[in-house]
Amino acid sequence: MNMTESKSTAFVSVELDEFVPTTADTESPIARIGLDNEHWENLINRLITWAQKPDMLANEGIEPLTHKAIAAAACLVVELKKIGAKCPDSVAPDPNGGIVLKSQTGAPDLAIVFHVWDDGTIDRCVFSGSRLVERSG
Numbered sequence: 836m837n838m839t840e841s842k843s844t845a846f847v848s849v850e851l852d853e854f855v856p857t858t859a860d861t862e863s864p865i866a867r868i869g870l871d872n873e874h875w876e877n878l879i880n881r882l883i884t885w886a887q888k889p890d891m892l893a894n895e896g897i898e899p900l901t902h903k904a905i906a907a908a909a910c911l912v913v914e915l916k917k918i919g920a921k922c923p924d925s926v927a928p929d930p931n932g933g934i935v936l937k938s939q940t941g942a943p944d945l946a947i948v949f950h951v952w953d954d955g956t957i958d959r960c961v962f963s964g965s966r967l968v969e970r971s972g
Contacts, residue, residue: 875912
């Protein structure tokens with residue numbers, strides 16, 4: 836077989852005789868399913884770690900996370916993932932045994948915050964910059 840005759844393999848495609856015109860889809864949102872699934876897994880793993888060691892943050896001056904808060908946060912995360920919501924950008928314990936999950940939206944300066952309190956109740960807050968514009972819970 837000479838260099839001009841080649842067979843298609845998984846690593847080398849057959850030489851094209853002419854260019855194939857393509858157009859870019861600039862209107863559709865970028866699909867980052869693999870990356871998003873990784874973010875969900877990291878978030879769930881963090882909650883599992885906190886459930887296994889709820890007092891691991893005591894050295895940082897934070898009260899141990901309550902089992903009610905961890906369970907409520909886990910249920911919230913499962914529901915958010917199930918409905919296809921964007922994975923929260925950050926998750927952090929609050930100083931009183933609860934958990935805060937924050938998501939930036941596509942709009943500038945607009946954020947959704949879920950505050951899971953130590954008793955397992957959940958507040959959903961929408962912020963525009965630092966101003967609270969909506970609260971439900």
